[in-house]
Amino acid sequence: MRDCSMLLVIYWIIYLAEVVKWQLTVLSYSFNSIHGLLLQLCSLLDNNFRGLTDSNKKDQILGHLIEVLSKCSWLGCRKLCRCSVVSTSYLLVLDQMLDVGRTGKSKHTDVIRSLLLQLSSQCLNNAASTHYAFHDPTQIELQQQAAASYFSCVGIPKGHDETAEEDVRLQILDQSTSSMSETPCEVSLPELHKEIMCCLADPIYDVRITVLKRILQLVKSIRCGDSKNVLHQWARANLHSVIMERLFLEEHPKCLYYSLKIIFSWNMEWQFNNGEDSDTFLSIWERLVHLNSTVSHAKTREIILCCMGMCMKQFAKLLRNCVLLEGLKTSELSTSSVSINEGDRLPAALISTNFFVSLVKNQSDPSETVNSRRAAAEAIIASGLLVEANFVKACVSNAHLPSEHDEDHLEEKCLKASLGEFASLYACKILDLWFICIQLLEDEDVHLRQKLAKNVQKIIANGSANNLCDDSAPLQVDRVIELSFEFVTNLFGHWLKYIEYLLRMVLDTANTLDSDGDLVRQIFDKEIDNHHEEKLLICQISCSNIQKLLRSEYELGTEGSTELFLQNWRESFLHQLTALTSGYLEKEGKTDWIGGIGNHKDVFTSVYANLLGLYALTESRSLEQPEGRHESYLQEFSDLKGFITPFLKNPLISNLYLLVKRSHGVFGSQHKPEDQVGSFDPYFLLR
Incomplete structure (x- = not known):
């Protein structure tokens, strides 16, 4: 029965293609009927034809389809077709064919991709020089589809629903990275960079969000794959600087969200510091602080906190190298009366650390949403501040015991603090974060507890008291809580x-x-x-x-x-x-x-x-x-x-x-x- 149903689908696809060709040969064709036929064709390709197990039959049908559709390629051309709705549907059909062809490794994939790349590039380039006197949603939809089709052609996988993102990520990447490596890209690195930059700067939100979602998928594919194609070359050379630039220019909340998510995902795998000095870090931090105070969208605020944690890792290195290790070398931390220069970056780094810890504490409160608490846990690990306990331990003494007044007036205090006082204030922030982390380890959300416990276990295993445990096998959460106390007690x-x-x-x-x-x-x-x-x-x-x-x-x-x-x-x-x-x-x-x-x-x-x-x-x-x-x-x-x-x-x-x-x-x-x-x-x- 299933074979009979699939045969009907195949015959119907062939019939629809022939009807489209016939409609275009008569003088009285209707864009409305062409649009309906293309939508039916797209639905059959996506919902039925994709599941055909006979690869030879599938390849044969794709060959027939591209032969018919290539003869009416003007339907997807912005200049030749005056109905943008039909052009959008035409590109969508080719996009579905390309996706099905890649999955089944069809010999017609290159032909489909070449046609789709040509048409989508033309649509994007023509849109850049076209100005409309009125708002036309059909033109916006066409431009969005052209952007999606272009990035499908160059190999960036499609985005998926966020709620299922973690569950389907590996499956997506297995398919996308294999297709990218087997299908060489037809655009050069400069061409790809130019198109991405144009789309990211496009005044239409729909185009910007489309390319940002695709870049996020690209980041995930690079994290799990080792392909050396032009996409990965572009990402390693340009992605960091391009998205950082967008962070300061983008205003749409959803585009900001995806920009931040790309930054966080990318920099958790690759080195954040691409030559930026401390002033650059501070400017990025200040932008994040500004967004945190102005953005109300919950998910965006969560990823802002994670990106702040990413910045904290750089501030932690600055504090460790400039204050703690230098103080240890001179053995003057507990007695030095040298005040930290007001123009130095160290007070700003400590003040930023204090701000970050306060935000994490607020978002990890049991009354907050589970996503908020998960973001707090992820930000704690991303910050690297838990690890800094290993280095600050030797810099504190009972000669310097910060009071509540010192912590409440941290900005004023750290500007005139001695090295020993400064180190003690910093140690308090690290301890604050450890105790917030311990609180989250008893959270009601199982996923949060287990993921955080696994990360904390790695920190303990790799720390100075690494005889406490190893990270070869995950421990029970309550055991990780006990080890956390033992670890910090050994240090402080x-x-x-x-x-x-x-x-x-x-x-x-x-x-x-x-x-x-x-x-x-x-x-x-x-x-x-x-x-x-x-x-x-x-x-x-x-x-x-x-x-x-x-x-x-x-x-x-x-x-x-x-x-x-x-x-x-x-x-x-x-x-x-x-x-x-x-x-x-x-x-x-x-x-x-x-x-x-x-x-x-x-x-x-x-x-x-x-x-x-x-x-x-x-x-x-x-x-x-x-x-x-x-x-x-x-x-x-x-x-x-x-x-x-x-x-x-x-x-x-x-x-x-x-x-x-x-x-x-x-x-x-x-x-x-x-x-x-x-x-x-x-x-x-x-x-």
Whole structure:
């Protein structure tokens, strides 16, 4: 039955071709009927004829078609045919024939391509010198089809739907690269360059977007293929500069989107720096910043962030070479009083880094769309800033601990900073990015987590602490999270600022519960991030590292300042825990929760994280406090018992609370047998 259907298709194609030829031989032919016949022919070629398995029969039909259609080639000529709709359909039929012929490796492919190349080139060249007094959508459609046909002839594959882009990319490239390598291009490199430049500068949006989509496909084919044809020669010699130029001239949002996507895709595979100096990088960066502030289209904003990450890799090299390595050579980073010149590019590089990190943080928020979070993850890897932790580690010391004020007024601070202060500020930005990355590793999107984990694993494997893992086989995401902490701790464990980062992460986790909110609603609220186990895992890893570092022999600074630092953080956790538990008593104290309020998932995470923070800070070091604060702190901790009791029905909270009480030394004569905690491990999620 299938063979009979295909025979009908073949006969119908032949019949349509003959009807077209006959129509043109009579004096009363109608452009409307010719147009209808060409559209039917195109549909049959694309939907039915393409699937014909008999290659000999397919080749025979293509030969007959091109023989008939070449005799009426004036239909595709802008000067000879006064109906642009028919000309568009005619070019489309030839385009479909070329595509089918290439797929089946037909011997008629060269003839079809030669005719189509001649007609499409004429249409494009004639359009450049033609001006219309009114808007004619049919002329625009013809010019767009001519551009698409021209690039089909020279071998640039057709674009595909973006949503399926990653799934079909390899299949597209297998077909397109094979056809490009087997079918020599009939245009020279100068001719190709001229045509591309004309199309990119065309005032008609449809033409520009067509060529940009084709160039994006070309970039992908080069990434996966190794063809040496004229297209690849053009790309390696001109693509970077041509698209960069368009970045400053293009205004249409969709054309901007594809221009940025080409830039990002190309420069992730090929060297971004083609001889540009730091001024050029800054101008590109400033253009991206401007677009970020003016463009509202979501996808364009996402690719802008990725391109910013691409620029960050260059800024990172500048910062490493000019500040960090130079400082290491002279061994003056911690004591140098040499201020960085205001005219230097280093402050601009650090300010740009700070801006980039802030954008990534905003776009990686759980409330953002999954595409936004994926773009943030891709931008982090593209920036190369995670790798810079290997180099900045030796440039930080406890002599320079940036304050929140320094980070809030970074631009003012870095202009007059010493080398040591500058390096510390830069290290803070790198740590910010590492902790944002860890947050994304617990994202609800499986694709994001797995792809990011794979990239982070490579960074850890190739870093200075490369004995942690290798990248021969992908690891589980939770294992990559653990390794990320271990990797960064090995690099920055000697720096008190890093311990502050860990404490801040625990405090933020403990502060996720809104005690004024509806706890029942939160159980069923799909908008709330429900990755409680991942949050608790990160919290336990952080506290475990804090405890180990405080117990270790790391030189964290003068004993007095360290104890003051730790006590400030103890008070922060205690104040937050008291506010949380007392707030519950005031608002919902009379609510009878089955199993106790401590079993509410959000409540449990917040209470346990606060207690764990207190435990890590008191178990690792004796509870020594400045005069005047000791009694008030212990009194507040003692008062906590009156608020936390309803939460102690949860055995995990109860056991941890007893451990914290023991570390505070407040059992005294009230110690009871039921207060025994046995072998409870507060870090029960760690391996």
